[in-house]
Amino acid sequence: MAPERLAHVTGAARHPRDVSASTDNGAVPLYRDEAIVLRTQKLGEADRIVTLLTRRLGKVRVVGKGVRRTKSRFGSRLEPGMHIDVQCYEGRTLDTVTQVETLDPWGDAIARDYPSYTAATAVLETCDRLTEEREPALQQYLLLAGAVRSLAGREHDPNLVLDAYLLRALAVAGWAPSFHDCAKCGAPGPHRGFHVVAGGAVCPSCRPPGSAAPAPETLLLLSALLAGDWAIADASDLHHRREGSGLTAAFLQWHIERGIRSLRMVER
Template sequence: MPTYRDQAIVLRTHKLAEADRIVTVLARERGKLRVVAKGVRRTQSRFGARLEPGMVVDLQCYEGRNLDTVTQAVSIAYHGEQIARDYRAYTALSTVLETADRLTEEKAPALQQFLLLQGALAALAGGAHDASLVLDAYLLRALAIGGYAPSFHDCAQCGDPGPQLAFNVAAGGAVCPSCRRPGSVAPARATLDLLAALLAGDWDVADASAAQHRREGSGITAAYVQWHLERGLRSLPHVEREPHAAPPQNESLSLGAGSGS
């Protein structure tokens, strides 16, 4: 049978039969794939630990009639240990992976989404920036790649030059007084500047932002994402935004938790 290799990031897993799993990955060249990993739930599996959500792997598969089958998985980057040490980073990771899954289609190349996801995982593991900022930057950029880039300066409806003072998620971002509609909010100008910096990757501005503007920006980002995805992200309400918060009791920090595996 024809075989292929590709770099891939594991998005989620599901049980199959007694010892197998269906693994959903975002591959660099082939886009989102659902592949069968046989025997990975056995303790003696050769590569079961390499196919957990958040893993970056070099994947070899052979093509099947319905689903392809994994024959080899070699770790390229393992961020799990670093991310699992920080509960805020872990909850952010869950939302990042779910968003990538929602914004991509099976067997449709999505190189930009792959590279963005790869960068987000490295940033969450590296700890150079606040996990909440990394998450919001990822969400805004992922939506922009998907065709839903928000405006934080000029009017998203008529293009009237900003800075505009109101924001409407349905309108696509900042709106002028003439285009302002019910449901618009009036965030602090510093909040919109922060969101613009996250979208552009200006980390000097983002890292220097005040806590109240980060909180307000996270609320706007969450509303914007869930509006344009048309249904809520299940993991987003569980994101731990405040620093130094302890994880809930009995909450597993395994990267496989909540993956359906």
Template sequence: MATYRDVGIVLRTHKLGETDRIVTMLTRGRGEIRAVAKGVRRTKSKFGARLEPGMIVDLQCYEGRSLDTVTQAEIIAPYGERLTRDYSAFTAATAMLETAERLIEEREAVPQQFNLLAGGLASLAHREHDPGLVLDSYLVRAVAIAGWAPSFVDCAGCGATGPHRAFNLASGGAVCYSCRTPGSSAPHPETFLLLAALLTGDWDTADASSPGARKEASGLVAAYVQWHLERGVRSLRLVDRAPSSLERTR
């Protein structure tokens, strides 16, 4: 069997037998992989703590028919450990990891998705911005990379120059008066500005946004992502939108 090395972000783990785990990871070069980590649930395991959700690791594995096997794992970034210290950041990270797993095909390398998730986890771990903003920015960028880029300024239907006042999930975001269909919503103009900032990485605008705009934007982002995934992201229901420790100390 072939042996390979790659860098991976641990997305999820679940138990296998009495001492092993199956680890689902997003890797830079191979996309999503599922591998058995043998003996990691033993107290004397050499790398059990390295293969927890949110950790970025340098992996060595060998290929199997259905599951690969982890033979070595070295920590590159211990984000999983850091994120557990802030509940808002932890719940945001959990939703990001679940979304990444839903978006990526097994064995399909998408370096942009890997880099986006790694950057989002780093931002959460280092408390650079409000966790809710980091999550929403990750979500809109992730679906854009997957081919469902939303428009928050010009009309998603006809391309008419914006800004516009209506938002429609099926159409792909902002819509003009002519393209507006039943079921469209009318977000506040500040919400559209925030959504556009989250998509483009304009953090000055995002950080200066009001609580009302953030709440409305997060609802639209969650609806947009789940519309295109065609199923719910369970972790989004658990996201703590209360001020993080970073925001409370400002």
């Protein structure tokens, strides 16, 4: 799926400012990019290591000097979920933040609503797992921007936004599930069987032992979330949402081979 299509589906923010150009300030190489904060961790007494997903460079880890002090110029801008324009200079091990401007205060808006906050935490952790440092990931960036923006704006149920993001992010990573045709032989669906290891829906001939048998409405909901059909998703029944969330979580954790700790906090 083209990045432009992803931006349309997710509602990812676009800004006229060109933040992709690198500069060289004498002997200190500088770069500037648009980014979303994925996570932070303490460093020393007043610093933080901040993990960013940037639009141009992919995932980077940078140091925010003194950002834990109350008088920090941009400490609040380097919180998870914030959409920023950041300038850094390259170091031997970690780059250092020199300037930050807020593009969208999504993190602040999300922190005011617990369901949105827990969903956003799972979104950010999943993105961190699915991306590699210094590997450009524009499609993942656009998906992340759309999901966090939607959570901040309360556009849809947070659980639906979370599941939509998880399914699309897995698809971009190369693990697109099938919710209609058989994932093994391609037989036209719909099919009642669903097997995580097989890749999704399975026909009676390919159905392995232990396959789940979700309601047809659940598979329709998951297909709508993957395609971005919010009219169907928003009209779905709570029971089918819960069943779909279980299938989505199982599919995610099978393919990334590690659990997403933040999912435990999400109220399903």
